[in-house]
Amino acid sequence: MYLFEGLKAKVSEYLPDDQVEQVQAAYVLARDAHEGQTRSSGDPYITHPVAVTGILADMHMDYETLMAALLHDVIEDTDYSKEDLALAFNETVAELVEGVSKLDKLKFQSKQEAQAENFRKMLMAMVQDIRVILIKLADRTHNMRTLGALRPDKRRRIALETLEIYTPIAHRLGIHDMKNELEDLGFLAMYPMRHRALHSAVSQARGNRKEVIEKTRLDLANKIGEYGIKGRVVGREKHLYSIYRKMRNKELSFTEVMDIYGFRIIVNSVDNCYRVLGAIHGMYKPIENRFKDYIAIPRSNGYQSLHTSLKGPHGIPVEVQIRTDEMDQMADKGVAAHWLYKKSNDKTTTAQLRANQWMQSLVELQQRASTSVEFIESVKTDLFPDEIYVFSPKGRIVELPIGATAVDFAYAVHSDIGNTCVGARVEHKNFPLSKPLETGQSVEIITSPRAKPNANWLNFVVSARARSNIRHFLKRQQSKDAINMGNRLLRHALGTVKLDDIPQADIDRVLDETKYESYEALLANIGMGNELSAMIARRLVGENDDISDKKGNVAIKGTEGLMVHFSRCCFPIPGDEIVAILSPGRGVVIHQTGCTNIRKLSKEEPQRVLPMEWDDKPQGDFKASVRVELINRQGTLAALTAAIASSDSSIINLQTDDREDYNYSIDIELTTKNRVHLASIMRKIRSLPDLQQISRHSQNKQQ
Known part of the structure; x- marks a missing residue:
């Protein structure tokens, strides 16, 4: 308990005895939970949460915040869960700890996205209870004070994150003494000389x-x-x-x-x-x-x-x-x-009111951002607000980032005013929408009910609120247009089959197969060219002859009326197991099932890969590729081409590569009707006296 004595003396100065006892109980649980764990410096791990709690005690934070600070790493680093903490103490303490805890290690497309998602979650936890960020800032302050035990590269990484994220948050919340300390510690770690x-x-x-x-x-x-x-x-x-x-x-x-x-x-x-x-x-x-x-x-x-x-x-x-x-x-x-400084009848402070307003704006940004990275970029814009102050026609003061335009002002007043803005008057004179405003100006926005945001506005607006509202509107409008287009394309592809007559069970089956969350999402992707309407129509009604005019013979079942291309990376031919990729602008691209390009795509975008079957009697010639190694003697190449010709096949392309010991390595693209025909061609080539080796070749094998 010797570690707790100094902290106990500090909190006893302003907390009643029963609350001090609860803080002590949290210390005992944290000490026992972290038993045997050490920091990079070699010190017992419990020294860190005690130090963090001491920083918060200097701010005279309430007992629940102090308890959560003592327990802030328990969920992540020990066997205790949120439910365990709620049972041992109360739900508020458990929620604070969960908000502060380092977040679950989820899988993301990039390191940037993972960091952005973790930061987004932390900000959203802060919106629920501002004490979360105060604990996080105290945690970061103590970590910065003890950076010396880490490798230089790790010190610089943590310092950069501190200067980019945590000091602006401390500034935004008005905690300048902590902001100044974090800045100087970050400066020391980044640039010690x-x-x-x-x-x-x-x-x-x-x-x-x-x-x-x-x-x-x-x-x-x-x-x-x-x-x-x-x-x-x-x-x-x-x-x-x-x-x-x-x-x-x-x-x-x-x-x-x-x-x-x-x-x-x-x-x-x-x-x-x-x-x-x-x-x-x-x-x-x-x-x-x-x-x-x-x-x-x-x-x-x-x-x-x-x-x-x-x-x-x-x-x-x-x-x-x-x-x-x-x-x-x-x-x-x-x-x-x-x-x-609060007293029992104390009013909410100006800083609290401003912080609450900011956190409400974070909720709005979160709702409109399509990705975590976009959300964090908006927040970063919001964290560096060298402000200007302008006035509405009724005298309301509106605070904007420096460089803000009339469009930023319109969205600051209300999103509907921004969305219907067509012009502006500043000091009773017409004013360009893209021109930056200056402190003290009076701004009036001209609106029209038929107006809508312009994508070009994104080139000059500077406030996070304006940017997120414009992006949200444009995405919603684009999605609406795409759904309408997809609906028209699908109805056309269905021919005489009415879309309204297709059972819901068939629609649900296709949604499950294509991994779309909703029918509207499927239509939107058809409209944007990411799905082929004819292919979706065929999936909806199976082999119903009414959806296309099945004239002549086709190589692949179910591709009547579609553009079909055969991939050059694996040269599929009748008899191979095949899949199709839906490629906007090219139609259906056929690959062998074992193609390495397909294996990668199957993991990343499984909805784009469809199992396919060859027609019962595919007609025509198909391209295949073989690699032949021959001894380079006079007449060898002529004998090879004659063997291919005698097998009812034509050479489309031929590339030779001289090897050591007078060997030829030759890649040949030739025509074949199916796997059986290709096997007979390869047998004919194997009969050549100068043959060293022959194998079926693909671009994948070259890589």
Whole structure:
């Protein structure tokens, strides 16, 4: 229990005794479940969940969150199930653990899709209970703190994932202290040399700037004191990754970044925030276009503050943030401040409201995205929202990503307005739909009930909501058109047989054979050319003569009225076991059952591979290929061609390859009527005195 003592002291500061006891019970179960397991560092595994829970205890999270944090790897790494945890504790704890647990190892087409699906599931679990992502962020924070025990390549992979996914989520939820730590730890793991050099330079610069920073801080504090405002002024340190990113993105030197002095002024009311702003603008000259009022219009994650930039002493740029105590707590803790500072009658925080709005938008994106990869791309777009703020004609503030257009605005107001948008007016003047909007503009959307989204809009919209709505509408419209086309093609292929007269049992049988979930899906694929209407018609009614005019003789049963091609990869001939592939534009392509191309396709798209039969008396000539090895003597090639001709066969193509020891290797495409005929041709060739070897040949064998 020695590992739990420090954690117990921490949670006992704010939780009642009965809840502390439940947290302790979760620790005992986790400790016993992980008995014998160790981390990469060699430490007992239980040290990790205890550390994760400690991070959450610093946020004053509720006891159920702490219990789930202690148990977060139990489902994946031990014999315990969700049901076991629900029985031992309660359903909420079990669901939190399941949401946080690493997800089932499913089989996907690609590693990218697998990662996207796991991330999608995590976000959906977060939507159900935001505490899931708080545990996940704490889990990632401790893993980043202990990356040193892993291989360099694994460290870089985890760091990249942290910087791309987890730090933007922490930012989106307003948890800036955790976001800053994750960014700096990710920076250290990704670029250790750059981190070391920058850390050294910052430490040196901090020492050189100490006197200037302290003098400026005192000047600001004295100024607000003159106005009778109670508050405190603190120097604002830039963290390393922020400095690095600013140097890289804006192509600034280290000196240019560090020449900007940052201060935070914290007062007791919103009214005093604006009074302080006036006071310091009278003290130092404000820099034009560098003022932001995030109190009147909070950021997407609920962040509130006044930002201004000033020409400080000796012309040095000074950045100042002005906020209340509550805003300062919210800026660091975000949604977690709901637990850290809540009272029994406390209202929902701004960050929570914004987080709930964002999570609702995630549900909408999830419903419209056709794949996990598409969903994650939309979410990533949503996670980096340098915002602009525009107004509806009635004065409603609409927040959009930077670069957003009138179409993005239309979809932000309502999906129906976006879908019927035909034009826009900005500041009462006509405005191009593709032109980016600017903060402060008033936007009016012109709609028409007959209008519909344009695929070209995808080239300029930037918001995830607009992109997903447009894609969803276009896919739905495309599917509707394809179903109508498929229905017409199938009715035409059925001829005198009416589609409405076909029993439902026959339709269900064909759906089962072709692996389609619904009749509409089958029709859509006929309409898009992925299925042949004549083939589906024949499957629906069997060998009913009414569906085609069966004139003459055909080689393959059931292909009357269809284009038939014989594959050159395996050269099927009558007598071989065969299957058919439905190929849009080519009709039916016949292969041997053992063809390697077919084996692969049978696993990936079994609905496209159909077993077929030769007609009872197929007529005509078919192509076959044989490989012959001969001793290269004068007249040998002539004797070979004469033997083929005497067997009632013609040579279509012949390729020779000289081998060592004066041998010929010859691939011959020739005509044959069936397997029996081919066997007689090969017997004739075997009678040649200079023959070394003969075998039936295919492209598959060459590979």
